[in-house]
Amino acid sequence: xxxxxxxxxxxxxxxxxxxxxxxxxxxxxxxxxxxxxxxxxxxxxxxxxxxxxxxxxxxxxxxxxxxxxxxxxxxxxxxxxxxxxxxxxxxxxxxxxxxxxxxxxxxxxxxxxxxxxxxxxxxxxxxxxxxxxxxxxxxxxxxxxxxxxxxxxxxxxxxxxxxxxxxxxxxxxxxxxxxxxxxxxxxxxxxxxxxxxxxxxxxxxxxxxxxxxxxxxxxxxxxxxxxxxxxxxxxxxxxxxxxxxxxxxxxxxxxxxxxxxxxxxxxxxxxxxxxxxxxxxxxxxxxxxxxxxxxxxxxxxxxxxxxxxxxxxxxxxxxxxxxxxxxxxxxxxxxxxxxxxxxxxxxxxxxxxxxxxxxxxxxxxxxxxxxxxxxxxxxxxxxxxxxxxxxxxxxxxxxxxxxxxxxxxxxxxxxxxxxxxxxxxxxxxxxxxxxxxxxxxxxxxxxxxxxxxxxxxxxxxxxxxxxxxxxxxxxxxxxxxxxxxxxxxxxxxxxxxxxxxxxxxxxxxxxxxxxxxxxxxxxxxxxxxxxxxxxxxxxxxxxxxxxxxxxxxxxxxxxxxxxxxxxxxxxxxxxxxxxxxxxxxxxxxxxxxxxxxxxxxxxxxxxxxxxxxxxxxxxxxxxxxxxxxxxxxxxxxxxxxxxxxxxxxxxxxxxxxxxxxxxxxxxxxxx
Amino acid sequence: xxxxxxxxxxxxxxxxxxxxxxxxxxxxxxxxxxxxxxxxxxxxxxxxxxxxxxxxxxxxxxxxxxxxxxxxxxxxxxxxxxxxxxxxxxxxxxxxxxxxxxxxxxxxxxxxxxxxxxxxxxxxxxxxxxxxxxxxxxxxxxxxxxxxxxxxxxxxxxxxxxxxxxxxxxxxxxxxxxxxxxxxxxxxxxxxxxxxxxxxxxxxxxxxxxxxxxxxxxxxxxxxxxxxxxxxxxxxxxxxxxxxxxxxxxxxxxxxxxxxxxxxxxxxxxxxxxxxxxxxxxxxxxxxxxxxxxxxxxxxxxxxxxxxxxxxxxxxxxxxxxxxxx
Numbered sequence: 001x002x003x004x005x006x007x008x009x010x011x012x013x014x015x016x017x018x019x020x021x022x023x024x025x026x027x028x029x030x031x032x033x034x035x036x037x038x039x040x041x042x043x044x045x046x047x048x049x050x051x052x053x054x055x056x057x058x059x060x061x062x063x064x065x066x067x068x069x070x071x072x073x074x075x076x077x078x079x080x081x082x083x084x085x086x087x088x089x090x091x092x093x094x095x096x097x098x099x100x101x102x103x104x105x106x107x108x109x110x111x112x113x114x115x116x117x118x119x120x121x122x123x124x125x126x127x128x129x130x131x132x133x134x135x136x137x138x139x140x141x142x143x144x145x146x147x148x149x150x151x152x153x154x155x156x157x158x159x160x161x162x163x164x165x166x167x168x169x170x171x172x173x174x175x176x177x178x179x180x181x182x183x184x185x186x187x188x189x190x191x192x193x194x195x196x197x198x199x200x201x202x203x204x205x206x207x208x209x210x211x212x213x214x215x216x217x218x219x220x221x222x223x224x225x226x227x228x229x230x231x232x233x234x235x236x237x238x239x240x241x242x243x244x245x246x247x248x249x250x251x252x253x254x255x256x257x258x259x260x261x262x263x264x265x266x267x268x269x270x271x272x273x274x275x276x277x278x279x280x281x282x283x284x285x286x287x288x289x290x291x292x293x294x295x296x297x298x299x300x301x302x303x304x305x306x307x308x309x310x311x312x313x314x315x316x317x318x319x320x321x322x323x324x325x326x327x328x329x330x331x332x333x334x335x336x337x338x339x340x341x342x343x344x345x346x347x348x349x350x351x352x353x354x355x356x357x358x359x360x361x362x363x364x365x366x367x368x369x370x371x372x373x374x375x376x377x378x379x380x381x382x383x384x385x386x387x388x389x390x391x392x393x394x395x396x397x398x399x400x401x402x403x404x405x406x407x408x409x410x411x412x413x414x415x416x417x418x419x420x421x422x423x424x425x426x427x428x429x430x431x432x433x434x435x436x437x438x439x440x441x442x443x444x445x446x447x448x449x450x451x452x453x454x455x456x457x458x459x460x461x462x463x464x465x466x467x468x469x470x471x472x473x474x475x476x477x478x479x480x481x482x483x484x485x486x487x488x489x490x491x492x493x494x495x496x497x498x499x500x501x502x503x504x505x506x507x508x509x510x511x512x513x514x515x516x517x518x519x520x521x522x523x524x525x526x527x528x529x530x531x532x533x534x535x536x537x538x539x540x541x542x543x544x545x546x547x548x549x550x551x552x553x554x555x556x557x558x559x560x561x562x563x564x565x566x567x568x569x570x571x572x573x574x575x576x577x578x579x580x581x582x583x584x585x586x587x588x589x590x591x592x593x594x595x596x597x598x599x600x601x602x603x604x605x606x607x608x609x610x611x612x613x614x615x616x617x618x619x620x621x622x623x624x625x626x627x628x629x630x631x632x633x634x635x636x637x638x639x640x641x642x643x644x645x646x647x648x649x650x651x652x653x654x655x656x657x658x659x660x661x662x663x664x665x666x667x668x669x670x671x
Numbered sequence: 672x673x674x675x676x677x678x679x680x681x682x683x684x685x686x687x688x689x690x691x692x693x694x695x696x697x698x699x700x701x702x703x704x705x706x707x708x709x710x711x712x713x714x715x716x717x718x719x720x721x722x723x724x725x726x727x728x729x730x731x732x733x734x735x736x737x738x739x740x741x742x743x744x745x746x747x748x749x750x751x752x753x754x755x756x757x758x759x760x761x762x763x764x765x766x767x768x769x770x771x772x773x774x775x776x777x778x779x780x781x782x783x784x785x786x787x788x789x790x791x792x793x794x795x796x797x798x799x800x801x802x803x804x805x806x807x808x809x810x811x812x813x814x815x816x817x818x819x820x821x822x823x824x825x826x827x828x829x830x831x832x833x834x835x836x837x838x839x840x841x842x843x844x845x846x847x848x849x850x851x852x853x854x855x856x857x858x859x860x861x862x863x864x865x866x867x868x869x870x871x872x873x874x875x876x877x878x879x880x881x882x883x884x885x886x887x888x889x890x891x892x893x894x895x896x897x898x899x900x901x902x903x904x905x906x907x908x909x910x911x912x913x914x915x916x917x918x919x920x921x922x923x924x925x926x927x928x929x930x931x932x933x934x935x936x937x938x939x940x941x942x943x944x945x946x947x948x949x950x951x952x953x954x955x956x957x958x959x960x961x962x963x964x965x966x967x968x969x970x971x972x973x974x975x976x977x978x979x980x981x982x983x984x985x986x987x988x989x990x991x992x993x994x995x996x997x
Contacts, residue, residue, distance in 0.1 A: 042717045042744065049730055136872030140858075180749060182861045185836030185993065187782055194755065194785045198747035265864055320887035321868050328718025328864070336726050338957065341887055406747045443861070451858050455875065458830050458856040546836075662743050664712070667759070 003354060009054065010358035018059040019363040023370050026066020029661075031074050031082045031378070033207045034401020037067030038325045039661050045333045053337045053352050058359030060333065064326045065117055065309045065360065068269060069367055072109040072302055073375065077102060077226065077382045078394055080211035084203060085269025085305035087436060088277040088297070090210060091157070095293035097226045102383065106375035107240035108295055109302045110368060112251055115244075116303030117364035119255035120262060120310025124317075125357045128346065131311075132318035134263045140455065141465055143266070144448030145475040147441040150271055152482040153278045154434045157291060163565045165434045167529060168425075170558040172438020173445070174536055175200050177551045182443070183450045186547030189539060195410035204402035204415040205439055209432040211398050212419020212602070218391055219598045220590040222631045225390055226383055237372065243295045250280050250296050251303045258304030262311020265323050269305040270440050276304035278482050310360065317345055317353060388634075389645055392625035395598075396618060399605055400653055403614070407664040413606040420599055428522050446550040454546075518572040526566035533558035597628045613668030615654045622646045704764050704940050705738040711927075712768040714753030716746040720800055720863070720883060721769050721925055724963060728797075728945075731954045735947040748784065749835075750774050754928075755785030762932030767941055770928040772796070773839055776984045781837070781993050788981060794938045795945035796926035796968035796976065798958060800881035801899040802843035802919075803909070804831075805870050805892045810877070815895040815915055818877060822853035829855040830875040832866040837993050839923045840866070840879045842984075843898060845991060847879070850917045867892075881922060882906070883962040898922060904959045924980070926968070942970035 009015075029040045040063050048056025071083035076093035089109065096105040123131060138146075151169060158165025178189045179199025190196040218225055244251065254276035261272035280300035281290045290297045312323030313330075320341040322328035334341060339349055346353055382390070402415035422432045456465030467473070536555035540548040605621040612620070626642050634642070657663045665671070711729070715721050725742055732740040745753040750771060760766045770793045778784045804815065812818040822829045833840030836859045844857045858875055860866035863884065870878035871891055878884075885894045885906055894909045898919045902911060912919035927945050929938055948954055949965050958965055968976045 038717060042742070045726065046729060046739075046742075135868060139869065139872060139874035182835055183859045185781075185859075192783065194748075194751075194783065197782075197784065198749075198752055265868055266861065315868075319868075319871065319891070321864050321871075322718060325716060325718055328716075329722075332718060332723045332726050335723060335961065336730055336957070406752065407743075407745050408747060408752060447861060451860070454856060454858050455830050458827050662741055664710075664743055664745060667761075 006351060006354035007358050009351065010058070010355045010362060015055050015058050015355075015359055016362065018055050019062045019359055020366050020370065022059040022062025023066040023363050023366045024374070026063035026068075027070035027073075027367070027370060027374055029063075030067030030070025031072075032397055032401065033074055033080045033082050033211065034203055034397075034404045035657075035661065036083055036203070036405070037064045038329065039404065039663070040067060041326045041329045043661055045329060045336075048333050049336065053334075053339065054355040054359065056333065056337075057330065057352070057356040058363065060326075060330050061309075061313075061356060061360040062363035062366075064330070065306060065363055066367065066370075067326075068305055068309055069110070069113040069117075069302075069371060071305070072113065073106065073378050074397075076105045076109065076298075077378065078211060079214045080207055080398070083269065084206060084440065085273055085308070086301070087206065087270050087433075087440070088273040088301040089305075091277065091291050091301075091433065092294050092297035095291070096295070096298065097379075099293060100226070101293070102226055102379040103376055104236045104240055104243075105295075105298060106379055107236045107372060108243060108298055110371035110375060111240055111244045112254075112299045112302035113306040113371070114364055114368050115251050116255045116258055116306035117309060117367065118361065119252070119303075120259045120307035121357065121361040121364055122310070123259045124310040124313050125354075125361070128314045128318050131259075131263055131314050134260060135265060135315040135319065135321060135323075137471060138264050139469070140448045140451035141469055141472045142448075142475065143264075143444055144452055144466075145472050145479065146264075146267065146271065146275075147445035147448060149278070149475050149479040149482070150274045150441045151437060151445070152479045153274055154437055155483050156278065156281055156287070157433050157437075158431060161429055161431075163561055163568065164430050167558065167561045167565065168430050168432075168434030169438040170533075170554050170561060171529075172435040172440075173442040173554045174438075174532075174551060174558070175205070175435070176439045176442025177446065177554075181547045183447050184544045184546035186543045188543060188547060188551060189536070195413075198406070200414055200418075200439070201402070201405055201411050202440055203405050204411040205418050206436055207398050207401050208415035208417070208419035209422040209436055211394065212416065213423040213426055213432070215391065215395055215398070215602075216420075216423050216595050216598055217590075218387065218394075219594045219625075219629050220592070222387070224383070225387065236376075244299065247296050247299045250283065251299050253283070254280060254300040254304040255307040258307025259311035261304070262308030262323055263314050265315060265321050266444065268312075268324050269308045271444075272304040272308045273301035274437065274440075276300040279478075282482055282485055306364070313357075313360070317341065387629045388626045388642055389649075391598075391629045392622040392646065393649055395602065395605075395625055396622060396650065396653065399602075399609070399618065399621075400657065403609065404657060404661070404663050407666075409606060409609040409666060412609060413603075416599075416602045416606050419602075425525075428519070428525060430525070449550060450546055453549075518569050518574055523566050523569050526562040526569070529562040530559050530566075533562065594628050598625065601625055601628065609668070610666040611668055613670040614657075614665045615650060616668070616670040618654070619646060619650045622650055704937055705736050705944075707765065708738055709736070709740045709764070710743055710766050711740045712743050712745050712753060712766065714745055714747075714750035714769055714771075717744055720881065720923065720963075721771065723961070724798060724925055724958065725769060727954055727957050727961075728948050731948045731951045732944070735951060736944045749778065751778050751784040751786070754778075754791060757786070757928060758790060758931045760930045762930040762934070762937075764929065764933055764937035764941060766930060768928050770796075770926045772924040772926075772980050773842065773984045774923075776981050777837060777988055777993065780985065780988050788977070790931070791928050792931045792933070792938070793926045793928040793973055793977070794942040794970045796924050796966055796973075797945050797949055798963045798965050799922045799924040800883050800963055801897050801903070801922040802840060802879055803882040803885065803897040804847075804895040805867070805878040805880055805884060806876070806895060807870060807873050808891055808893055810873075810893065812877070812895065813893075815910070815912075818895060819851050819853060822851070822855055826854040827856050829853075829877060830858050831855055832858050832860055832869040832875040832878045833880065834863045834866050835859050835861070837991060839921065840881075842987050842991070843919065843921055844879045846919055846921075846987070847912075847917065849990075850912075850919060881962070882964075885909070886960060886962045899964055903962060903964065905962050922964075924966070939970055 029035045041060050071086035072089050074080050074082040075086040075089035076097050079090050079094040081087045093105050154165045154169050257276040258272040261267050277300050281287050312327045315321040316327040322331050402412040452465050456462035533555045540552040601624045608617040658665050779787050806812050831844050867884045869875045882897050896912050898921050
């Protein structure tokens, strides 16, 4: 069989080496927030000019798939998705790591990623031409509803706190419209600042919203970041395989979702992860465990996001439509090599295409040994690194990540501001995830909505455009189910409970006495959000109709929801004790001064980056943060070790960024 | 440390510094330029037409210039964040940047973006991608006149997808409406990829995209007309708008710019290198196959070219109503 000969061509020692090197490099880069597959692939494109096309492509594909997988590492270990694809991985991965199951979580993520990658890759191998039609069947209306479906996850993520979750989503959606609008070309909410013209970068926002709060709380106490490895040595692989086998349907379903979402240009791994997470939660018998360290949640997102790699290559190779940014670069590399993309590619240049696909599959399999090794090492080193080095290193990674995307320190500042905001909001019950979801899905929702409206208006069929298309209808039904399922579930449970007796209700009520009291701070936030909503609405008066409709609607929603929140709070009884609601969860001995110092150092870092240069400002901040996390007066040896480590870490990353990844560094006073 | 050691160290430091300074001096002269890799900044994300054409250039750069080029990305605000920083970069010829029209003319007209059109120093505009009208292969519109007939009988019913608002595609659609005396609806998408996908999937009736799309999607799309001066070598059967009595020529022009502090002779040298790459048969073949139209607007012709384009697009901007409210 012809296809088998291509398999042997992919199995040459050189190609295997390329695949292994690519996977390892990709995993390492993907695990650092902000350093993306796109950067790594872009840097390596020139090397492929001199290689045989197949070897070059195999390496690029391996880096890409490795990076998507590597994003799970930082999601699990430091609550920050290394790539946006891993957003939903933080929901259950970090809680698992916190309770000491970090190594298990990484092993599970590895298995799920390999399975997802294989499903995506095999679909690419066998079904590419028919599946490519999916990309064409999705019009603006479908993208709009897909984004809405993603947003329904908020109702599941914020059970018992839905109003606050929805308010968070509105804030995220409003943040997503900042900058120059794709549709309509309006300049929105930039406050005449040049820095905001490009909008709020999603990656740096995610880093800020998820990672900075963790960092701020990390410096406050001397408790370890994540529970250390239990003394008794467990076989994580066997345990992970057992859990994975138990969740095999979940894994398969998520892989298929990931493949299909991957085919849709512009949707990408983050939506694939969110959609499959929602579906896994809905199908689970224990939906209440999701978000608290449920392995099934982790399996869903990690298998889905790696399936998007193979899925994304389907429209790239068949139609010449890149599904994701790395696909776009690989497409460019193919064109430079003189390869003609299109439906005939699989027949006329089958040798290159099939060798590449086999290479991708081999690279996916290689993730298993590479990932298990790297993963164990990563968890061990994170749980053993003393806080005095861990905190500045994580902080340094957040700064690198937010800076590297556009070589711009404005993004770093945005990251810091959003991070501090997220920390404050989180203390009053506004979780960061709804904000992130709004930010990620906002543009897709808005563009889909306005485009659908414009097309419908031109054809005099607005309602039909929104509600009359079969795929749209299917997505709407799924979204409605997700939205209503918790309510139905609650209703069924209540009926069961009322039969069993009322005692449970009493204990449940007693368990959460604090949240039922009025909080003047929350009322204050509600007032602030009402003011924000009104302000945002007033601004839309100067915009074109196309640019105003979305922010106007969201601003109105924000005002209404905030009013509801205020009323909910006012109906609660006044609290007798002091501000117990927020301080109750506080560990004893937490230091607010250290928190403040951390925030100030981060802010100064972002501001001084373009003035002093990247290395010098980073090293100064690194040392300052080491000092901020030092709880006992250190001896001389410790100081020297810490100083040497700081130079090594900062210098190493500086060289990686400026020399290897060729990221432009700011021209400061120093370097 | 004894004083002897210290002296040796000081001497070696001084020697290294002297060497570094000397090598810096030599790199600044135009005779030996380029003697090390040239940083080529693309003000957009990877994967677009700007990136692709730069990648084609990169493949021929070392052969022509004697030193390789390294492509870096600095995306943001539709290119404005890179262009607004260009003049602050070292003007030694080792930092060059991609530059685009109509972007660099329309952006400063529309808002405060941190640069003015005249602040930038393009040294060579090496190609443009003409706008073109596409329909899916199974569309009832076989020729442009089919589409124009339908559009004049059904005002606003024809939907054109295109890349972004106030973009080259959008301008082409507005001018097409004006020249043909019809009303169509423009649907902006977030880039060429999604806009072409919408045509392929028949989500819109037609697309105003770049001719480059014609080579990637082969037999799935039909190009009805192209906004070039003459027919493109890659698509000899596609008529120009002019042949159909519509005076529509335009698209996105791409060039290479340098920081304003770059010495005149280095500016000229960069312009010469880009010209030489344009003459490279390999490069020419790949670009023309891809639907790019090579232009040779060298440094000496630049002022006239920019003046003409500024006049042209300022008039269009007023028509679109996108000039800043001052």
